[in-house]
Amino acid sequence: MNAPSDLSMKSDDVLRYELVVFRAEHSDLDAAIRALQEVGTSDQLTxxxxxxxxxxxxxxxxxxxxxxxPDIIA
Known part of the structure; x- marks a missing residue:
């Protein structure tokens, strides 16, 4: 996630790859949050x-x- 965040400078292939990586990371975070909440003794700040x-x-x-x-005008 240290890559420049200016989307206009990136090719569509790079954006698609980042999309896959970010979705996986988002899913991993969701699983981690659920696991911490189920334990019950977890740190609320974390x-x-x-x-x-x-x-x-x-x-x-x-x-x-x-x-x-793509922007499609209907």
């Missing part, structure tokens, strides 16, 4: 940080999907 990171990934995924989806 869960909050993971949720914030998951939300940021969701936003990046949405931005990439918007970039890859």
């Amino acid at each position: 869960i909050r940080r993971l949720k914030k990171k998951k939300l940021a990934l969701k936003d990046r995924i949405a931005n990439i999907e918007d970039r890859l989806t």
Whole structure:
């Protein structure tokens, strides 16, 4: 995630690859959050940080999907 975030400079192939990576990471974070919540003795600060990171990934995924989806005027 240290790559430049300017989507206009990246090719569609790079964006598709990033989309796959970010979706996998988002899924992994979701599983980690669920596991921590099920334990019950988990640190709420850690869960909050993971949720914030998951939300940021969701936003990046949405931005990439918007970039890859052509604008169609109906």
